[in-house]
Amino acid sequence: MAKASEIKVGNILRFNGELVTVIEILHRTPGKGGAFYLGKFRNIKTGKIVEARLGTDEQVEICRVETSDYQYLYEEGDYFVVMDNESFEQFSVAKDLFGESAKFLKEGMNVIVSFESEEPIMAQAPNFVELVVTYAEPAVKGDTSSGAQKMVTTENGIEIRVPLFVNEGDKLKVDTRTGEYVERVK
Secondary structure (H helix, E strand, O other): EEEEHHHOOOOOEEEEEEEEEEEEEEEOOOOOOEEEEEEEEEEEEOOOOEEEEEOOEEEEEEEOOOEEEEEEEEEEEEEEEEEEHHHOOOOEEEEEHHHHHHHHHOOEEEEEEEOOOEEEEEOOOOOOEEEEEEEEEEOOOOOOOOOOEEEEEEOOOOEEEEEEOOOOOOOEEOOOOOEEEEEEEE
């Protein structure tokens, strides 16, 4: 247990029985009454923002979270199976922990997973992935007004809007946070 005055942005707390990450913590000293902390927390499971007022000596539980690199092995129902790169131990991680970036995962790719007492609580795909184009519509000659784009399909079935010069068989760098084309890779 720790005092509210020891909370820092980025800490993971157990608040009202839920795991939350600290987004913002402000110390307030009103002219009348005692000082207090205003905290803004994001629920790890639901993503909902919670605001709370904590006394300076109020006890909070700061959770010990271990974050490490893992290798994505394969998909199994609603879970992804990942392997610890050092101990070769395998874990099942719920797909929803990866959010929208889950569709970009390829076997053998390194991912970051955070565990709190043997339970995975957060997972993150790499910010950029390289995907091969399996289908590209042919570019229409003369359709080159500024910023013209077309849709292509990648090796894992994702459709991405790209510039007209991208062809079938090209390797693309894609941002997993936005799902947007970044560049063509040689």
